[in-house]
Amino acid sequence: MNENMFSCVRTKINQDKIENYHRIVNENKTGFKEIAKQIHLAGNEVRLKILWLLRQDEFCVCDLSDILQMSIPAISQHLRKLKDNNMVDFRREGQTLYYFIHPNLSSYVKLIIKELSFEYHKEII
Amino acid sequence: MNENMFSCVRTKINQDKIENYHRIVNENKTGFKEIAKQIHLAGNEVRLKILWLLRQDEFCVCDLSDILQMSIPAISQHLRKLKDNNMVDFRREGQTLYYFIHPNLSSYVKLIIKELSFEYHKEII
DNA sequence: TCATTATTTAAGCAAATGCTTAAATATAAT
DNA sequence: ATTATATTTAAGCATTTGCTTAAATAATGA
Numbered sequence: 351m352n353e354n355m356f357s358c359v360r361t362k363i364n365q366d367k368i369e370n371y372h373r374i375v376n377e378n379k380t381g382f383k384e385i386a387k388q389i390h391l392a393g394n395e396v397r398l399k400i401l402w403l404l405r406q407d408e409f410c411v412c413d414l415s416d417i418l419q420m421s422i423p424a425i426s427q428h429l430r431k432l433k434d435n436n437m438v439d440f441r442r443e444g445q446t447l448y449y450f451i452h453p454n455l456s457s458y459v460k461l462i463i464k465e466l467s468f469e470y471h472k473e474i475i
Numbered sequence: 476m477n478e479n480m481f482s483c484v485r486t487k488i489n490q491d492k493i494e495n496y497h498r499i500v501n502e503n504k505t506g507f508k509e510i511a512k513q514i515h516l517a518g519n520e521v522r523l524k525i526l527w528l529l530r531q532d533e534f535c536v537c538d539l540s541d542i543l544q545m546s547i548p549a550i551s552q553h554l555r556k557l558k559d560n561n562m563v564d565f566r567r568e569g570q571t572l573y574y575f576i577h578p579n580l581s582s583y584v585k586l587i588i589k590e591l592s593f594e595y596h597k598e599i600i
Numbered sequence: 601t602c603a604t605t606a607t608t609t610a611a612g613c614a615a616a617t618g619c620t621t622a623a624a625t626a627t628a629a630t
Numbered sequence: 631a632t633t634a635t636a637t638t639t640a641a642g643c644a645t646t647t648g649c650t651t652a653a654a655t656a657a658t659g660a
Contacts, residue, residue, distance in 0.1 A: 357547055358537035358606060360571060371531070372542045375524055378593040382527075383520055389587060390518030394618085395511040399500055402507075406496070411637060412483035417497045422482055424619060426638055445627045445636045446485060461586045462514060468503045483636060519648085536607060549649060551608060570606045570657045 388456040391435055392463070396420065397428050401451070401463050404438060408450040513581040516560055517588075521545065522553050526576070526588050529563060533575040 356368075375382070392398055399418055403409055409417070414425045429449055432438040437455050440447040451463075481487060500507070517523055524543055528534055534542070539550045554574055557563040562580050565572040576588075 355541070356537070357540040358535075359604095360535075360537070360606085364538065367532075368538055368541050371528060372544070374593055375528070375542060381593065382524055385591070386518055386520040386523045388518075389514060389523065393511055393513075393515030393518040395508055396618085398511045398514065399507055403496060403500070407492075410483075410485075412481070412485070412635095413489065413493055415482040416480070416493050417500060419497070421620075422637070423621085423639085427618075430638080442627090445634095447637065458587055458590055461590060462583055465583055465586060466510065468499055468506065484634095485636085521648085537605095546650075547607070548609085548651085552648075555608080567657090570604095572607065 385456070385458055388435065388437070388459050389462075391431060391437060392459045394428070396424075397432060398463075398466075400425075400428060400432065401437070401459065402466050402468065404449060404451045405463050405466075408441075408448045410446045410448050412446075414449075510581070510583055513560065513562070513584050514587075516556060516562060517584045519553070521549075522557060523587075523591075525550075525553060525557065526562070526584065527591050527593065529574055529576045530588050530591075533566075533573045535571045535573050537571075539574075 356365075392401060396418060400414060403414065403417065411422060411425055411429065414420075414429075415422045418425065429438060429440075433440070433449075436452050437459060438449050439452045440449045442448075481490075481493075517526060521543060525539060528539065528542065536547060536550055536554065539545075539554075540547045543550065554563060554565075558565070558574075561577050562584060563574050564577045565574045567573075
């Protein structure tokens with residue numbers, strides 16, 4: 351880094367500190383990105399509710415639709431995002447797909463949904 | 476709930492379960508909303524990095540700008556969102572504002588950033 | 601007082617998000 | 631086979647998000 355890469359004058363005092371943290375963040379670039387992605391998916395009100403529900407029990411799409419009072423496609427599209435990112439999985443029973451928390455759910459999201467303590471306890475993960 | 480409030484036929488078998496969960500989710504509506512909001516704010520790659528950095532030390536806006544290689548206004552706008560939601564705070568020293576993690580940071584976000592373990596690799600000669 | 605520095609604020613815009621409706625697919629039942 | 635049920639997929643659209651640039655504050659120092 352040369353001098354004019356800094357945003358302000360006073361930074362030069364902390365040049366080493368800045369460069370060190372810049373390096374650490376850069377070395378963990380993909381880590382941050384992947385973790386942020388998982389957290390982002392959990393940070394939607396509907397999906398957070400779905401994750402909480404699936405921690406209590408498995409549910410099919412229409413169950414979730416009834417519980418959350420949302421359209422089937424809306425729920426299905428949320429589930430797809432969660433599925434695409436290995437946060438949930440499903441098993442088929444006839445025409446019905448039962449969704450559940452993926453065993454490999456990111457530790458970050460696991461922490462979050464374990465912390466959600468809304469009465470009704472029959473935890474499955 | 477009457478019959479045609481359900482999205483599918485098979486749900487009627489689980490009617491009690493569905494209604495119970497519907498009630499619990501509704502009773503905790505604002506809880507879910509508020510928690511999702513906090514998580515959502517942490518689920519942005521840039522803000523996640525900022526939160527991680529502020530957990531290590533306090534930084535001013537231009538430090539963060541240099542470390543993350545982003546414009547000052549971009550950083551400032553992220554900090555404002557975090558500030559508006561009581562996730563960070565700052566102290567003034569002359570013209571410089573030093574940001575730090577707000578002591579009342581949501582327990583959910585605290586869990587996340589505590590879990591972020593990006594090692595500081597000391598140079599080995 | 602005037603210029604400099606650190607930061608915020610605001611306007612504008614492209615991209616991402618989350619719903620809606622309608623059509624497609626897959627399994628089951630008649 | 632034909633119909634019904636459960637779910638997914640796709641297109642369309644309004645809203646939100648996150649940057650950019652330019653202008654506004656706020657503190658410092660000559």
